[in-house]
Amino acid sequence: MSDVPARIRGAVHAAVGHDSAVAHVTGAARYLDDVPIVSGTLEAALVLSPHAHARVRRVDLSAALAAPGVLAAITAADIPGKNDIAPMRSDEPALAADVVEYDGQPVAAIAATTLDRARAAAKLAAIDYEPLAPVLTIEEAMARESYVSPPQIMVRGEVEEALARAPHRLAGELRCGGQDHFYLEGQIALATPGEASDMHVWSSTQHPTEVQRGVAHLLGLPFNAVTVEVARRVRRPSSPASPPCSPGRHVGR
Amino acid sequence: MSAVRFLLNGTPCSEDGAPPSMTVLDWLRTRAHLTGTKEGCAEGDCGACTIVLGRRIDGSLQLRAVNSCLMMLPQIDNCAVLTVEGLAGPDGALHPVQQALVDADATQCGFCTPGFVMAMFAFHHGGEPADTAIVHEALAGNLCRCTGYRPIAAACRRVAHGPADRFVAELPALADALSALPVGVDYHYGEQTFLAPRSLAALFAAMAQVPDAILLAGGTDLGLRISKDREALPLVISLEAVDELRRITPAADAIEIGGTVTYTDALPDLDRHFPSFGALVRRIGSRQIRNLGTIAGNLATASPIGDTIPCLIALDATVTLASRSGQRMLPVESFVTGYRESALAAGEVIAAIRIPLLAAGQDFAAYKVCKRFDQDISTVVAAFRLERRGGKVAELRAAFGGLAARAMRARSLEGPVKGRPDALLARDFTPIADHRGGAAYRLRAAAGLLRRFQLETSLAEPMRVEAL
Numbered sequence: 115m116s117d118v119p120a121r122i123r124g125a126v127h128a129a130v131g132h133d134s135a136v137a138h139v140t141g142a143a144r145y146l147d148d149v150p151i152v153s154g155t156l157e158a159a160l161v162l163s164p165h166a167h168a169r170v171r172r173v174d175l176s177a178a179l180a181a182p183g184v185l186a187a188i189t190a191a192d193i194p195g196k197n198d199i200a201p202m203r204s205d206e207p208a209l210a211a212d213v214v215e216y217d218g219q220p221v222a223a224i225a226a227t228t229l230d231r232a233r234a235a236a237k238l239a240a241i242d243y244e245p246l247a248p249v250l251t252i253e254e255a256m257a258r259e260s261y262v263s264p265p266q267i268m269v270r271g272e273v274e275e276a277l278a279r280a281p282h283r284l285a286g287e288l289r290c291g292g293q294d295h296f297y298l299e300g301q302i303a304l305a306t307p308g309e310a311s312d313m314h315v316w317s318s319t320q321h322p323t324e325v326q327r328g329v330a331h332l333l334g335l336p337f338n339a340v341t342v343e344v345a346r347r348v349r350r351p352s353s354p355a356s357p358p359c360s361p362g363r364h365v366g367r
Numbered sequence: 368m369s370a371v372r373f374l375l376n377g378t379p380c381s382e383d384g385a386p387p388s389m390t391v392l393d394w395l396r397t398r399a400h401l402t403g404t405k406e407g408c409a410e411g412d413c414g415a416c417t418i419v420l421g422r423r424i425d426g427s428l429q430l431r432a433v434n435s436c437l438m439m440l441p442q443i444d445n446c447a448v449l450t451v452e453g454l455a456g457p458d459g460a461l462h463p464v465q466q467a468l469v470d471a472d473a474t475q476c477g478f479c480t481p482g483f484v485m486a487m488f489a490f491h492h493g494g495e496p497a498d499t500a501i502v503h504e505a506l507a508g509n510l511c512r513c514t515g516y517r518p519i520a521a522a523c524r525r526v527a528h529g530p531a532d533r534f535v536a537e538l539p540a541l542a543d544a545l546s547a548l549p550v551g552v553d554y555h556y557g558e559q560t561f562l563a564p565r566s567l568a569a570l571f572a573a574m575a576q577v578p579d580a581i582l583l584a585g586g587t588d589l590g591l592r593i594s595k596d597r598e599a600l601p602l603v604i605s606l607e608a609v610d611e612l613r614r615i616t617p618a619a620d621a622i623e624i625g626g627t628v629t630y631t632d633a634l635p636d637l638d639r640h641f642p643s644f645g646a647l648v649r650r651i652g653s654r655q656i657r658n659l660g661t662i663a664g665n666l667a668t669a670s671p672i673g674d675t676i677p678c679l680i681a682l683d684a685t686v687t688l689a690s691r692s693g694q695r696m697l698p699v700e701s702f703v704t705g706y707r708e709s710a711l712a713a714g715e716v717i718a719a720i721r722i723p724l725l726a727a728g729q730d731f732a733a734y735k736v737c738k739r740f741d742q743d744i745s746t747v748v749a750a751f752r753l754e755r756r757g758g759k760v761a762e763l764r765a766a767f768g769g770l771a772a773r774a775m776r777a778r779s780l781e782g783p784v785k786g787r788p789d790a791l792l793a794r795d796f797t798p799i800a801d802h803r804g805g806a807a808y809r810l811r812a813a814a815g816l817l818r819r820f821q822l823e824t825s826l827a828e829p830m831r832v833e834a835l
Contacts, residue, residue, distance in 0.1 A: 131469060139465035139484055141403020141451035148402035165517050233597055298415060301581030304763045324515040 146302045146345040156208060159232035161222040161239040163214035167248035169219060170212055170241065174305040178224050179193070183231035187224045195334030199234070201324050205262070208332055252289075253299075265339045311335055315342045373443045374421075374544055375399060378452030381471060382440065387554055388599045389445055390590075391435040394418045395450060403451040403481045403556075404435060409511070409594040410439045411587060412742055414509030415480040417655055419489050421447030421541060428542040430490035430506070431631070431658040437590030438659070439583070441554045441605065445643040447541050451481035454488060456790045457531060464488050464526050471522035475513035483509045486690075487523050492534070497527035506619075507741035508653025516603040540624035549607070559601050565608045567718075571691040573604050580604045582716060584627050587652065588668050593772055600669035605782035612718065620724055640724050643676050644750075647733040653673075653742050659669050663717040666699065669709045672745045675776035676703060677766035678733045680748035689718035696721070706772040728761070729754045730824050734816045736769075738803065745769050745806040749816035753824060758814070767813050770796035780817060788814035 122128075132224045134260075137143035175187035190197050190211035200206035210221045222239055226232035249255050277283055303325075304316040313333060322342040329340045370383035378470045385394060395401045395418070407415030416436040419621045421442065428447065434535040454462040461469065462832050473478045483506065489504040502523045534541075554561040562580065564570040574580065575605060580602035583589055605614055611791060612626040615636055624633050630648050634657075636654045638645035651657060651665075651674050651705075665675045666686065679699040686697050686702050689716060699720070712715070723732055735748040737743040748768035754761045763781050767776040770792070789810045800807040 132472060132474055134477055135472070135474050136461065136465075138480040139399075139451075139461065139468050140455055141481045143477050143480075144407070145403070145478060147406070150400070218652075230597060241674040280376040295512060297476060297478070298405075298413060298510060299476065300406065316440075325688075 118186060143221055144237065144345060145299055146304065146316055147300065147360060149304070149316070151304065152306075155228065156225040157229040157232050158223050158225045160220040160234040161224065161236045162242065163210065163217060163219045163221055165214060165243050165245050166217045166250075167246040168214050168243040169246060170214060172240075172242040172246050173222060174240040175222055175224070178222075178235040179242065181226070181231065181238055182237035183227040184235045185225050185227070187222060187235070189222045196331040198331050199328035201321075204265075204331055208328070213246075266325070305329075310341050314342050315340065316345055319344060369552055369556075370446045371441050371554055372548045372734040373445060374447040374541065374548070376450060377541060377544070379544065379548065383535055384466070384556070385440055386556045386599060386780040387439050387441050387559045387603060388438045388593050390468050390594055391418070391438040391440055394440050395435060399453050401450050401674075404485075405478060405481060407479070407482070409436045410591055411594075411652070411656055412480040412508075412510070413479070414486060414655060415479055417816070419449040419485050420658075421449065421538070421545065423542055426542070427544070428538045430489055430538075432486045432491045432655050432807075433658050434508070434655045436592075439561065439586060439590070439593060439600075440585065440602065441563065441710065442553070442583075444552075444563065444656070445545065445548055445550055445701070447545050449485070449488070451484050454484065461773040462488065463489065463529075463532055464491055464522075467522040468519070470736075473514060473517040473518035473522045477806060479509060479511045479513075483519055487526060489531070489654070490523060491526045491529035495527060495551060496528055496592075497524035499524075502527070504649055505654060508655040515669050521798065524644050526738050539736065559715075560597060560603070562604045564604065565610070566610045567716075570604065570606065570716065571714070577602050577604070577689065578713060582606060582667075584661040584664040584667075585629060587656050587660040588664065588670075591626075594768065606716065614719075616719070620722050620726075622674055623719045623721045624662055625719050626663040626731055627661055628663070630660055630662060633662055637794065641678075641682065641722070641731055642696070643732040644675075647674060647748075650735050650741055663720060665715055666702065666720065667709060669707050671701045671706060671707075671772055671774065672748070672769050673774065674735060674745055674768065677748050677768040680722065680766035680774060680776060681733070681752045681764045682731060683724040683752070683764060684720055686720050687718045688712070688715045690715045696720065697789065700776065702767075703773045708773075725752075728756055732820050732823060734819065736812050736816070744803065745817065746772075747809050747812045749813055749820075750759065751817070751820045753820070767792075767796065770798045770809055770813060777813075788817050793805050 134143055173189050175189065178184060179187040192209060192211040193208065197207045197209065197211060198204050201206050209223065210219050214221065221241060224232050224235045226235055249258060249260050255261065298360055299318055302318045306314045310312055313329055313335065315329055317326060319325050326337055326340045326342045330337045372381050374380065383396065385398060392404060392406055395404050404418055405415040409414035411434040415433050416434050418435045419430050420430050421430050437642045454465060464484055467479065468484065486506055486509050491572065495501050501744045506519065506523060512736065550565065553563060560577065562573045564573045570778060581589065581600060583603050593600065598699045606627045609627065612762045614625045615628055615633065616623040617636055617678055622636055629798060630651060631654065632646055634648060634788060637648060652660060662675050665673045666679065676699065686699055688697065688711060697710060727814045734748065735745050736747045737745045750766045750800050752764045757824045765777045765780045767777055777792055779794045780788060784791055790809050792813050796810065798806045800806045
């Protein structure tokens with residue numbers, strides 16, 4: 115007993131400061147939006163769906179493409195590889211093709227010499243939507259069997275028999291809402307085409323591999339042609355990198 | 368050549384090559400390459416863009432935290448701008464506010480931190496005590512998504528009772544450097560013009576010269592057109608330098624609040640004469656918003672959820688409108704005519720708002736119902752002024768916001784009435800339903816607020832629900 119040390123070795127139960135704390139409080143910590151960008155870098159603006167659910171009938175980007183400073187205006191049709199950036203299944207396009215499934219879903223991307231020009235051009239995109247009824251409650255989704263994943267039922271043994279024999283039977287329902295970290299830093303990515311078909315991406319993501327896979331899918335590239343770097347990690351995997359890559363490949367900048 | 372001139376972390380700066388509609392945040396990040404100040408929301412809610420402005424008021428430097436994302440570049444003319452990069456000492460020693468955040472483990476991803484640093488710096492220089500309610504109010508304009516706020520509030524309590532930093536000694540020099548700058552001039556760039564007249568006469572001349580110009584006071588509402596909608600406003604006339612509009616004039620039976628008096632500057636008088644109004648104002652936006660926004664601006668915007676308007680109506684306030692040809696006065700109730708519409712005529716500016724003081728036998732209370740306690744657009748605002756004589760109700764003025772296209776009195780409640788308040792209110796109001804509240808909810812909430820007022824004014828010991 116006399117050999118028990120007074121303190122636990124290592125950092126357990128010890129106050130250890132955040133190794134970036136001083137950088138945080140002085141403003142020296144560099145997030146992706148703080149990194150100086152090379153002259154000639156294009157800025158992209160997204161055209162977002164104003165409908166929660168709609169068919170995309172017609173997309174006309176000619177006015178956007180003709181706007182000052184615009185070098186590229188792309189839709190799903192311009193994606194050279196697979197229009198899929200889903201982390202798990204194959205159900206998340208980078209740009210919506212025939213149907214939009216949430217308010218704010220990107221339908222097109224405009225690349226221009228400045229952000230204000232890209233945003234101004236994005237407003238000129240002419241898109242015809244046919245609004246559809248969105249499914250907004252669990253009850254509606256169940257009635258239509260509209261599932262993200264097949265329902266999971268956990269059983270073992272002869273359930274009906276056992277329930278029938280049981281002296282007491284309890285039935286109930288539990289609901290819990292979704293939550294999102296909603297981190298304060300905005301989603302941002304910087305894509306630089308390299309030699310041949312290489313793409314170098316800086317992304318405000320927690321999951322560089324997911325971004326690498328998404329970009330490789332979109333551009334139809336092998337994974338080793340895509341390098342993803344993180345500038346100060348954020349909390350949640352996301353794919354902000356995808357929109358800059360296609361216009362970048364298109365334009366060579 | 369016109370230029371915007373100011374001090375940036377103590378160093379004199381001049382900018383003549385940026386459009387007036389560039390926000391101060393964008394200027395800091397892209398022209399000064401000071402990226403410590405962040406863009407979190409670009410609408411004055413999250414506080415990641417917080418900077419501190421020093422202005423010379425009566426000879427000394429007054430420090431105020433503001434949202435740089437909402438400000439047009441020329442609004443910092445003749446100001447001492449302090450950003451997070453300017454707080455640490457020349458030897459790199461952390462400012463007490465920065466050290467307190469480090470010591471309290473108050474950062475995780477760190478993105479909100481510079482905004483909190485500047486809000487806390489302003490708090491530190493305010494010399495307020497380490498009272499939890501005050502700390503929460505001081506930081507209401509800053510959001511953090513990682514820490515849960517506890518360590519940040521703890522750090523803020525540690526830097527209360529200030530100031531005790533190198534700026535105490537440096538502020539007089541800063542004030543002197545500021546007075547060496549030429550006072551506000553008109554600023555032109557490209558197709559955009561920003562005029563800064565320094566007197567009412569100059570203001571009227573400017574308004575006659577550019578009748579299409581937008582009048583700018585604090586810009587906390589107008590700023591959204593620039594920060595969110597990215598409008599390049601071509602013609603703006605700032606009221607900031609018109610000294611006549613900045614005054615608060617007490618009279619024997621009333622108080623007059625000038626057209627450019629900010630919420631913050633009006634608070635001492637509101638607290639003294641109408642404490643309930645003061646308490647409600649403390650829930651408008653945040654300190655960053657209240658340091659720029661004006662009561663007259665709130666009135667002129669005439670939004671249905673402009674929180675001061677029902678209060679001014681219930682208090683029977685009048686507004687003085689001044690123009691080249693003279694002045695006229697209107698009851699606030701008649702000034703607001705519709706959804707974002709007022710009786711302000713071309714060539715006119717709100718010179719002052721006159722609020723009669725409460726007479727003996729009069730009680731006033733204001734209430735705000737919204738989803739968040741701070742920094743939220745109201746669902747319902749209620750304001751009541753009750754006068755009793757000989758133990759009976761002599762007069763009730765009841766005004767509501769959030770129930771119609773404009774703030775209005777509820778006439779159905781003001782006479783001798785029978786019936787349920789929410790049914791009576793339904794005679795005066797047909798509220799909309801939106802994500803802030805359904806129509807029936809709004810009426811019930813409004814009726815509930817009347818009941819609350821009844822209870823609070825009928826108790827032997829005055830009491831507010833918030834005190835429970």
